[in-house]
Amino acid sequence: MNQLFPKWTNRLPAVATVLAVLGAPTLVFMVWYYFSPWYLEVGYAPDQPVPYNHKLHAGMFGMDCRYCHQNVERGPHATVPPTQTCMNCHVQVKKDSPLLAPVRASFEALAKGESDRPVPWIKVHMLPDYAYFDHSVHVTAGVGCISCHGRVDQMEVVRQEKPLSMGWCLECHRDPAKHVRPVSEITNMNYRHDEALAKKLIAAKKINPPTHCSACHR
Template identity: 45%
Template sequence: MAQLFTPAATTLFRVAIVLTCLSIVSGAALAYVWARSGSTWNVGKPAPQPVPFRHDLHSGSLGIDCRYCHSTVERAADAGMPSAQTCMSCHSQVRVGASVLEPIRSSFLLGQPIAWKSVHRLPDYAYFNHAAHVTKGVACETCHGRVDRMSKTVKTQTLSMGWCLDCHRDPVPQLRPQDAVFDMGYEPHGTNLPDDVRAFYREASRRLTSCNTCHR
């Protein structure tokens, strides 16, 4: 039978097939890496805020307790955001005329909330509750990182469903004694949690990973 294609054309054709396969595979791999990577979830990206508030100064250097500004974090689903009044308790005496604090002063005078931009925001169909975590020994640091060192507040975790489930399958290694929940830079002292806590979570992990715990 006569040759249909020249040898050169055959080689070219083979190369084309190999290249096509390679680009499909690497495209899929890239898509996978992209979907799993932190940047897709805005990890490390600050949001533009009306006032250049700094946790490193207020929590780190001044040592103000998280609850002073996020006052409902132990009793409600929402952590709560500070009102202008909370800021003015100091800033009516410290840096009184500073221009960066102008939005705070006008919110205070008008009695309006400050328009803080969310850094952490789950989609509406996912339910989260701070009190449920904070009162069970899950620390701010575990989910929000070293906030006391941030000059701009950023996400340190994806907050993806996979991230939630990773912990919900076996929370025990991530739990702290209740009095260390607000600590930053905490190191476990080798104090083991009581056996009944382990037994509890062997049972509870089924409830914690069922869809309607977070999708209600």
């Protein structure tokens, strides 16, 4: 008989009882909870046209994030690197690897003067258009990449670690002392957080993240 019903059905009576006792609000809560961005987007890790590996390049080789994400301290977008950045090494290293074929195709197109043909990277993180976000403001205030992207240096495939929901933004804006560090450490994935130092930096730099609607909805 055991084979007829999968194991999880054992828990059905318990679930049904809980629902009967707590009623509709629980159901509403559960639907809201499971369909909120924590569940929809966290963990999103699309396959990329080239299996570029952060764990290898940023982790094992210790390349700084800013070598490739050059705009992160200067403007709203961190940007993904142009093909030239990869070819700085891959004209020599693994130059015939089939995995790098799309990178070479992009590079050859550029060399021939054809119009821009970047590697078609698939975007992982994506805010809706109505929400305004600027990288440079955050990193120059001393918020490290790790606070919003997790241990990218340990990821073979980049995945979204945080929900990027409004509640998540506000959680930090109301209490930035849990995240602020010296600006020299923003890309350091092994930095040990020091809350007393964070409070000093916040006071000295008059850091005061906004919570009014028009800051993020312009």
